[in-house]
Amino acid sequence: xxxxxxxxxxxxxxxxxxxxxxxxxxxxxxxxxxxxxxxxxxxxxxxxxxxxxxxxxxxxxxxxxxxxxxxxxxxxxxxxxxxxxxxxxxxxxxxxxxxxxxxxxxxxxxxxxxxxxxxxxxxxxxxxxxxxxxxxxxxxxxxxxxxxxxxxxxxxxxxxxxxxxxxxxxxxxxxxxxxxxxxxxxxxxxxxxxxxxxxxxxxxxxxxxxxxxxxxxxxxxxxxxxxxxxxxxxxxxxxxxxxxxxxxxx
Numbered sequence: 001x002x003x004x005x006x007x008x009x010x011x012x013x014x015x016x017x018x019x020x021x022x023x024x025x026x027x028x029x030x031x032x033x034x035x036x037x038x039x040x041x042x043x044x045x046x047x048x049x050x051x052x053x054x055x056x057x058x059x060x061x062x063x064x065x066x067x068x069x070x071x072x073x074x075x076x077x078x079x080x081x082x083x084x085x086x087x088x089x090x091x092x093x094x095x096x097x098x099x100x101x102x103x104x105x106x107x108x109x110x111x112x113x114x115x116x117x118x119x120x121x122x123x124x125x126x127x128x129x130x131x132x133x134x135x136x137x138x139x140x141x142x143x144x145x146x147x148x149x150x151x152x153x154x155x156x157x158x159x160x161x162x163x164x165x166x167x168x169x170x171x172x173x174x175x176x177x178x179x180x181x182x183x184x185x186x187x188x189x190x191x192x193x194x195x196x197x198x199x200x201x202x203x204x205x206x207x208x209x210x211x212x213x214x215x216x217x218x219x220x221x222x223x224x225x226x227x228x229x230x231x232x233x234x235x236x237x238x239x240x241x242x243x244x245x246x247x248x249x250x
Contacts, residue, residue, distance in 0.1 A: 007047070008129040011039060012145050015121055016152075023152040032117035039125040055124030055189035063243035064191040067182070071236045072198035078228040079206035082221035090209045106204045111197030119192045122146050123183040131184055139180045146176040157215055164219040167226055174233045175199070181237060185244035195236075 015035055021027040043053040051057070083090060093099045126145060130138030150172045158165040179192045186192075206217055 002133060004047070004129040005133055007042060008126045011035075011042065011121065012126055012149075014038065016149055019149050020152045023156055030113060030117070031121075032113055035121045036117055039121055043125065052187070053125070053128060054120055055128055055183065055187065055192075056120075057186070057188040057190070059186050059188045059190050064194050067191060067236060067240050067243060068194035068198045070239060071178075071195050071232070072202045074228075074232045074236070075199045076202035076205060078225055078232065079202065079217055080209070081228070082225050083206070083210050083212070083217070085224065086220045088210050088212060088220070091211065093208060102208070106208075107197075107201055110200035110204055111193065114200055115193045115197035118146075118149075119179070119183075119189040119196055122149070123179060123192050124189045127180060127183055128187070136184070139177075139184045143173060143176045143180045146180070147173045158218070161219055163222055167222045168218055170226070171229050174229055178233050178237055178240070182240050182244060185240065185246045191244070 015031065018027065018031045018034055022029070022031055039054060043049050047053060080090065093102075122142065122145065127138065127142035130142050132138070134141065147169055150169065154165055154168045154172075158168055179196060182195065183189065183192050203214065203217070206212075207214055210217065212220075
């Protein structure tokens with residue numbers, strides 16, 4: 001195992017510890033506070049790499065926005081369909097200043113904190129090193145590690161409902177593979193942050209439109225949502241395969 005791989009797994013172990021501590025309540029801050037400076041320090045100082053070592057590479061914006069927009073719309077459609085089938089009414093917020101500010105806050109948190117942190121650490125740092133050594137198997141392993149980071153919060157919130165817990169982890173795995181695939185093709189966190197962030201925004205909007213918690217939405221019409229996720233991820237993978245062409249490494 002080379003040094004880059006060892007560092008990738010070390011960063012993953014630290015990230016898992018920090019995430020678990022935040023979920024349990026040991027750390028009163030978001031993991032971005034520790035993890036993004038840490039991977040920056042390792043990348044630039046210890047390894048002596050440039051910004052590409054964190055996936056900070058420019059890409060074409062049109063295919064990026066297309067893939068992210070399609071995925072976000074399909075994600076919102078899934079939540080709305082599940083809620084409507086369950087008979088949960090949707091409400092349109094009044095166009096007030098408070099509503100606008102809440103929307104702005106949602107976008108900032110979902111994209112520039114949650115998605116930015118997860119993508120720079122998991123894709124930009126960890127997957128860069130895994131796929132450089134193991135090719136496509138590095139993509140698969142990065143997906144497994146990404147799912148592992150969501151186990152603490154999923155178990156905490158969904159432990160009383162095994163079906164919801166399994167669905168949540170399978171969903172994270174499918175979406176995580178899509179993100180890993182897009183990163184493999186582009187070697188940039190810009191499209192994965194866009195996809196991840198706008199998907200988060202769709203999830204937050206579904207909560208605001210329904211007045212339901214995230215837990216209630218996740219556990220609503222699980223079979224329908226699961227089938228939708230499979231089709232959704234499969235379709236967006238097909239789109240990404242055409243919009244982000246790249247020669248496969250040997």
